[in-house]
Amino acid sequence: xxxxxxxxxxxxxxxxxxxxxxxxFGPLTNLLLWTVAERWYFPHALPSQYxxxxxxxxxxxxGGALSSLSNSIIVALLTVAVALALAIPxxxxxxxxxxxxxxxxxxxxxxxxxxxxxxxxxxxxxxFYEVRLNGTIPGxxxxxxxxxxxxxxxxxxxxxxxxxxELEEAARSMGAGALxxxxxxxxxxxxxxxxxxxxxxxxxxxxxxxxxxxxxxPDVNMLPLLLYSAGAGGNYQIASITALLLLIxxxxxxLVVERFLKADVLAKVGH
Amino acid sequence: MVSKKMxxxxxxxxxxxxxxxxxxxxxxxxxxxxxxTPEGAGLSNFVKARELYSEDILFSVLIVTLASLLIxxxxxxxxxxxxxxxxxxxxxxxxxxxxxxxxIPFIVVGQTLRTFLARNGLMNNMLVGSGLITPDQAxxxxxxxxxxxAFVWKQTPFVALLVAGAMAxxxxxxxxxxxxxxxxxxxxxxxxxxxxxxxxxTVGLILSFVTMMSVLSVPLxxxxxxxxxxxxxxxxxINAYGDYGVANAxxxxxxxxxxxxxxxxxxxxVKERS
Numbered sequence: 001x002x003x004x005x006x007x008x009x010x011x012x013x014x015x016x017x018x019x020x021x022x023x024x025f026g027p028l029t030n031l032l033l034w035t036v037a038e039r040w041y042f043p044h045a046l047p048s049q050y051x052x053x054x055x056x057x058x059x060x061x062x063g064g065a066l067s068s069l070s071n072s073i074i075v076a077l078l079t080v081a082v083a084l085a086l087a088i089p090x091x092x093x094x095x096x097x098x099x100x101x102x103x104x105x106x107x108x109x110x111x112x113x114x115x116x117x118x119x120x121x122x123x124x125x126x127x128f129y130e131v132r133l134n135g136t137i138p139g140x141x142x143x144x145x146x147x148x149x150x151x152x153x154x155x156x157x158x159x160x161x162x163x164x165x166e167l168e169e170a171a172r173s174m175g176a177g178a179l180x181x182x183x184x185x186x187x188x189x190x191x192x193x194x195x196x197x198x199x200x201x202x203x204x205x206x207x208x209x210x211x212x213x214x215x216x217x218p219d220v221n222m223l224p225l226l227l228y229s230a231g232a233g234g235n236y237q238i239a240s241i242t243a244l245l246l247l248i249x250x251x252x253x254x255l256v257v258e259r260f261l262k263a264d265v266l267a268k269v270g271h
Numbered sequence: 272m273v274s275k276k277m278x279x280x281x282x283x284x285x286x287x288x289x290x291x292x293x294x295x296x297x298x299x300x301x302x303x304x305x306x307x308t309p310e311g312a313g314l315s316n317f318v319k320a321r322e323l324y325s326e327d328i329l330f331s332v333l334i335v336t337l338a339s340l341l342i343x344x345x346x347x348x349x350x351x352x353x354x355x356x357x358x359x360x361x362x363x364x365x366x367x368x369x370x371x372x373x374x375i376p377f378i379v380v381g382q383t384l385r386t387f388l389a390r391n392g393l394m395n396n397m398l399v400g401s402g403l404i405t406p407d408q409a410x411x412x413x414x415x416x417x418x419x420x421a422f423v424w425k426q427t428p429f430v431a432l433l434v435a436g437a438m439a440x441x442x443x444x445x446x447x448x449x450x451x452x453x454x455x456x457x458x459x460x461x462x463x464x465x466x467x468x469x470x471x472x473t474v475g476l477i478l479s480f481v482t483m484m485s486v487l488s489v490p491l492x493x494x495x496x497x498x499x500x501x502x503x504x505x506x507x508x509i510n511a512y513g514d515y516g517v518a519n520a521x522x523x524x525x526x527x528x529x530x531x532x533x534x535x536x537x538x539x540x541v542k543e544r545s
Contacts (some may be wrong), residue, residue, distance in 0.1 A: 010358075013358065013361050016535055017361060017364055017365065017368070018315040020368055020369070021368060022369050023424070024369075024372065025369060025371075025385075026387060026393060026394065026397075027383040027384055027387040027393075027424070028371075028383065029393065030383065030386050030392065030394075031379075031382070031383045031386065031387075033393070039476035040392070043432065067374075079294045086285050086286040087286060088290060089282035089283070089285070089286075090282055090283045090285070090286040090287075091279070092282060093279040093280075093282035093283050094279075094283065097275055097276070097278065097279030097282075098275070098276065098279070099276065099279045099280065099283065100276060100280075105283055105287065108287060108290055109286070109290060110292045110296065111290060111294060112290065113478065113481070113482075114478070114481055114533075115294075115298060115481065115484045115485075115526060115529070116481060116484045116485040116522065116525045116526055117294075117520065118487055118502050118506075118522060118525075119298075119301040119505060119507055119519055119521070119522020119523070119525070119526070120294060120297045120298050120301060120483045120522075121297075122301065122505065122509055122518055122519070122522070123297035123298075123300040123301045123515075123519070124293060124302065126300075126515065127296075127297060127300070139468070142289075142293055143293065144290060145293075146289055146290060146293040146294050149286060149289060149290065153286055185295065202385070203374065205375075207376030207377070207378065207379075209376070209377065209378045209488045210485070210486075210487045210488070213487065213506075214509070220469055224376070224378045225489070227378055227382060228378065228488065228491070228492070229494055230384050231381075231385065232491075232492075236382075236386055239382050240345070240382065240386065243378075243379040243382045243383065246376055246378070246379050247375060247376075247379050250374040250375055250376060250379075251371075251374065251375075254371070254373065254374045254474070255375060
């Protein structure tokens with residue numbers, strides 16, 4: 001009896017794992033199929049004709065994907081630059097200098113994630129409209145920086161906190177100025193953590209929909225907006241190809257995140 | 272030393288100003304805007320919001336609550352198996368598997384599940400193909416169920432990641448002791464492990480709750496017809512009528528809902544500590 005029980009004990013476990021794999025990869029497979037489906041009618045289980053003609057349409061000059069892609073990348077790169085320019089000094093101060101209200105300051109960066117942000121974006125759009133920032137790339141960048149700052153500041157703080165202060169003190173005692181010690185000793189050591197925060201901010205910006213929808217559209221077209229309008233128009237091939245373009249960097253990052261975010265930095269996030 | 276404190280504050284200030292100007296000010300503007308009417312300050316935006324959207328407000332609360340409960344359940348199940356699982360290979364597979372949706376953007380989740388759950392989507396096609404149902408029995412899940420599925424699909428890994436991390440750091444001694452006394456694994460999970468990670472679990476669920484209350488793309492893509500989520504209504508008021516009053520009133524209502532949830536949590540955790 002017990003031999004039979006141990007013999008079949010793997011079955012429910014394998015079934016559950018299989019079910020989970022289907023739940024996760026089923027929808028993703030469906031997306032991949034749509035990117036190469038020329039024709040796909042109900043109730044056929046699979047597309048009746050495959051091809052890449054929609055890829056040509058997406059990447060043709062009139063398809064809009066190339067301009068959306070370049071807008072998305074420009075906005076994301078600018079967002080990373082601004083966010084890191086703000087987060088590196090802030091993270092250094094939060095990690096090294098004895099700040100009053102330190103916990104409160106850290107929490108303040110979480111505010112954009114802790115309140116429903118839709119009505120905030122609506123009002124940002126309204127304010128930007130008056131100062132002519134609506135429908136401009138700087139306007140979208142400002143919204144994305146605010147949204148991504150929590151990752152930038154929290155991870156930068158953790159990255160600086162994970163470095164021994166003695167190293168910088170040693171450089172100072174050998175006569176290096178404060179800025180020089182920071183630039184030549186602390187900054188290079190914090191680089192993997194800062195890279196991780198840059199990638200987080202980049203992805204947040206690339207994937208952000210609500211802010212781009214209210215502040216950017218229709219003048220600044222970006223990939224999530226292209227995806228939305230193609231999907232709303234019932235063009236599932238183009239929507240799926242755009243979705244795949246957004247998916248690749250996200251999945252790629254998931255697979256390499258542990259290389260950048262070492263356990264010593266990860267343990268200090270939010271502390 | 273005072274100058275070092277000042278220097279620190281100066282270094283943090285630009286980032287804080289950013290949050291203040293581009294988030295907190297518009298947030299205040301949205302609260303004030305909710306009470307602004309053509310006749311001066313008043314509640315007419317809320318009266319109109321209640322007349323037009325009370326069903327959607329209730330619907331949003333029910334959907335997000337149901338999704339949160341399911342996310343909590345699956346997160347505990349995943350975290351529990353990662354902590355207590357005895358088969359190293361199954362644990363490794365699960366660890367590799369469950370995280371996939373974490374980094375997939377909501378807008379992609381919306382598109383992916385819209386095609387997957389539709390009446391002619393891959394899910395129904397496979398069920399028909401395997402002979403489990405006939406084509407006439409194929410149902411579309413693109414209503415409230417689709418929204419719940421999308422939220423659970425996307426948010427479970429986030430909460431599970433937090434919960435599994437918290438579970439990994441609790442003292443193994445009590446678990447081993449209970450196991451030696453012959454307690455079953457589900458019992459160890461519910462009576463020993465879950466109580467110790469309750470704070471992490473609730474924080475994760477509250478962050479998820481707020482996220483789901485503000486996601487626009489999923490309700491727009493899966494089910495924008497009434498009844499739908501408050502977020503879709505806010506976008507509709509702005510795009511169709513330029514009606515900032517009612518949009519801000521709806522925003523204020525969702526702010527109250529999320530604040531209530533956070534307040535309940537704070538009250539419970541204070542009670543627990545005293």
